[in-house]
Amino acid sequence: xxxxxxxxxxxxxxxxxxxxxxxxxxxxxxxxxxxxxxxxxxxxxxxxxxxxxxxxxxxxxxxxxxxxxxxxxxxxxxxxxxxxxxxxxxxxxxxxxxxxxxxxxxxxxxxxxxxxxxxxxxxxxxxxxxxxxxxxxxxxxxxxxxxxxxxxxxxxxxxxxxxxxxxxxxxxxxxxxxxxxxxxxxxxxxxxxxxxxxxxxxxxxxxxxxxxxxx
Amino acid sequence: xxxxxxxxxxxxxxxxxxxxxxxxxxxxxxxxxxxxxxxxxxxxxxxxxxxxxxxxxxxxxxxxxxxxxxxxxxxxxxxxxxxxxxxxxxxxxxxxxxxxxxxxxxxxxxxxxxxxxxxxxxxxxxxxxxxxxxxxxxxxxxxxxxxxxxxxxxxxxxxxxxxxxxxxxxxxxxxxxxxxxxxxxxxxxxx
Numbered sequence: 001x002x003x004x005x006x007x008x009x010x011x012x013x014x015x016x017x018x019x020x021x022x023x024x025x026x027x028x029x030x031x032x033x034x035x036x037x038x039x040x041x042x043x044x045x046x047x048x049x050x051x052x053x054x055x056x057x058x059x060x061x062x063x064x065x066x067x068x069x070x071x072x073x074x075x076x077x078x079x080x081x082x083x084x085x086x087x088x089x090x091x092x093x094x095x096x097x098x099x100x101x102x103x104x105x106x107x108x109x110x111x112x113x114x115x116x117x118x119x120x121x122x123x124x125x126x127x128x129x130x131x132x133x134x135x136x137x138x139x140x141x142x143x144x145x146x147x148x149x150x151x152x153x154x155x156x157x158x159x160x161x162x163x164x165x166x167x168x169x170x171x172x173x174x175x176x177x178x179x180x181x182x183x184x185x186x187x188x189x190x191x192x193x194x195x196x197x198x199x200x201x202x203x204x205x206x207x208x209x210x211x212x213x214x215x
Numbered sequence: 216x217x218x219x220x221x222x223x224x225x226x227x228x229x230x231x232x233x234x235x236x237x238x239x240x241x242x243x244x245x246x247x248x249x250x251x252x253x254x255x256x257x258x259x260x261x262x263x264x265x266x267x268x269x270x271x272x273x274x275x276x277x278x279x280x281x282x283x284x285x286x287x288x289x290x291x292x293x294x295x296x297x298x299x300x301x302x303x304x305x306x307x308x309x310x311x312x313x314x315x316x317x318x319x320x321x322x323x324x325x326x327x328x329x330x331x332x333x334x335x336x337x338x339x340x341x342x343x344x345x346x347x348x349x350x351x352x353x354x355x356x357x358x359x360x361x362x363x364x365x366x367x368x369x370x371x372x373x374x375x376x377x378x379x380x381x382x383x384x385x386x387x388x389x390x391x392x393x394x395x396x397x398x399x400x401x402x403x404x405x406x
Contacts, residue, residue, distance in 0.1 A: 021227075021230065022223075022230040022234060023229045023230035023233060025234075026231065026233070026234020026235075026237065026238075027234065027237075029234070029238075029239055030234065030237050030238060030334075033238070033241065034241060037241075037245050037250075040250075041245070041249050042248065044253050044254070044257070045253060047257070048253055048256060048257045051257055051260045051261060051264070052260060054264055055260045055261075055263055055264050055267075058264050058267040058268060058271070061266060061267070061271055062267045062270055062271055064399075065270075065271055065274045066274075068274070068278060068337070069274040069278065069372070070279055072274075072278050072281040072283075073277070075281055076277075076280065076281045076295070077284070077287040079281075079285065081290055081341070081400075082288060082292055082295045083288050083291045085295060085341045085342060085344075085345075086291045086294050086295045086298070087291075088339055088341045088342055088343045089342075089345075089375065089402065090294075092402065093374045093375065093378070096370070097377070097378075098367075098369055098370050099366050099370070099378050099381055100364075100367030103363040103366065104363055105357070107359060107360075107363065115390070116383075116385070118382070118383065118385065119381070119382070119383040120380075120382045120383075121380065122379070122380045123379045123380070123382045134356070143221065146279040154359070159363075
């Protein structure tokens with residue numbers, strides 16, 4: 001076996017030591033990693049730029065639509081206001097009490113032997129109508145003539161209104177004699193209170209028929 | 216099994232530690248100052264894009280709704296304009312009494328007067344731009360039939376007028392005629 005002598009072993013050892021320098025290797029690894037990170041960062045930055053251009057496009061689209069939407073919002077609010085105001089006003093209009101038909105009905109109830117001296121009508125807060133009528137009635141039985149007027153009024157008002165009440169507030173004979181159709185007739189003074197409503201009060205809902213379930 | 220033992224000198228260990236620290240610093244700087252802010256800005260922009268796209272999508276339906284509403288509200292708009300036109304420009308006390316006087320004169324009832332009793336705002340929020348005026352209308356002399364006809368015409372001609380109280384008294388000297396006092400409330404646009 002031949003003897004092999006390495007006379008340069010120290011130089012070779014030093015060279016190997018230099019090649020294995022951890023700092024050098026670490027710096028190379030860090031450099032490589034840094035390069036990879038930079039590439040990844042650049043890729044992300046490119047994607048962000050793309051997103052930014054999408055954002056500016058979206059902003060541009062919105063800026064075109066925004067004035068229309070704002071004016072549409074305003075118009076919509078205005079229209080809703082008009083609709084609701086008109087609804088409330090229509091409710092007020094429909095909820096009015098019309099006095100002309102009432103006066104017409106009242107005029108039909110007054111016979112020749114009766115005279116109304118005063119009519120006071122008021123629309124109450126709860127929607128009821130209150131009427132106070134004062135007048136004179138003449139006849140052989142003046143009280144009967146007044147009663148006839150009351151009953152006629154009750155009948156006439158009952159045809160158009162609800163919850164009609166017609167009651168005497170006062171009814172008294174007078175000493176005065178009046179001549180009607182050539183005949184002397186006694187007189188009575190009367191006062192009538194009438195109350196009624198124009199709307200039917202809502203009945204409570206009745207339950208529907210029970211359904212039989214056959215097994 | 217053969218075990219490979221690597222002997223590291225103190226100098227080499229120091230260098231390895233230095234490289235490790237360099238690695239940690241690199242990673243920290245990269246995520247804190249580069250990638251983190253970039254990702255944050257990306258997320259913010261994506262959120263803004265979604266928000267804007269939602270807005271644009273909603274705006275289309277909003278515009279459609281408004282167009283539909285415009286069609287539906289045509290009747291209400293016309294009616295509202297007609298009701299508004301019942302309140303002319305100017306203070307109501309300036310034009311309402313003459314209007315009533317002229318109206319009753321047309322109905323053959325002379326000497327009608329109207330005076331303002333009070334005015335107040337409506338409680339309803341929908342009527343924020345409207346005022347309630349209460350008027351006392353006096354007709355010193357009218358026969359019952361003319362009165363009925365005039366009131367019917369008034370109630371038809373003035374939809375926003377509502378007679379809340381009426382008092383008819385026979386004139387003692389002339390029982391054919393009556394003296395009438397009415398309280399009427401009207402809704403009028405605030406001017």
